[in-house]
Amino acid sequence: MTTPDTKRDEDAVRRYVESLALVLSQIGMQRMSARVFAALMTTDEGRLTAADLASQLSVSPAAVSGAVRFLGQIGLVAKEREPGERRDHYRLFDDLWYATFLKRDRMIIMWRDAAENGIDALGEGSPAGERLAEMRDFLSFMLEELNGMYERWHKMREEKNRAS
Numbered sequence: 001m002t003t004p005d006t007k008r009d010e011d012a013v014r015r016y017v018e019s020l021a022l023v024l025s026q027i028g029m030q031r032m033s034a035r036v037f038a039a040l041m042t043t044d045e046g047r048l049t050a051a052d053l054a055s056q057l058s059v060s061p062a063a064v065s066g067a068v069r070f071l072g073q074i075g076l077v078a079k080e081r082e083p084g085e086r087r088d089h090y091r092l093f094d095d096l097w098y099a100t101f102l103k104r105d106r107m108i109i110m111w112r113d114a115a116e117n118g119i120d121a122l123g124e125g126s127p128a129g130e131r132l133a134e135m136r137d138f139l140s141f142m143l144e145e146l147n148g149m150y151e152r153w154h155k156m157r158e159e160k161n162r163a164s
Helices: 010-026 031-041 050-057 061-073 096-122 127-163
Strands: 047-049 077-081 088-092
Touching (some): 010 031, 031 047, 031 050, 031 061, 031 077, 031 088, 047 050, 050 061, 061 077
16 A cells, blocks of 8 residues: 555556556457556556546546446446536446456346247257257356355455454
């Protein structure tokens, strides 16, 4: 954690933001959204205005606007406004990773259910029906395992917080 007495190497931080953004874009995130997310992750407050993001990343406010809209849709950032202020702030969710994966949970459920509907349409004994049945079974397994992981994560996090 950075304190007033701690000096960060801002050039190193900028290089890291671009490095993290590159990794995120290589795994499928839109490039500008990846840069905005990386900038938010590397600020101690976890929140910045669109103007701050545009300045830090040397991009237009319109580029930031599209990026934060996408990040909001996938559950990584929230938009908020302080009373009496005109500028929006974009912040990371408090339990970011848990919230993000819960959203993925809903997607897996929809995918599993779609596979189930396909099995009914194609016939369970057909080659296509068998592929869909395997997909359904795998996704059901993943959902069960994820629920256990969420429980273990919360337990581990609580123990870590009690110890600090």
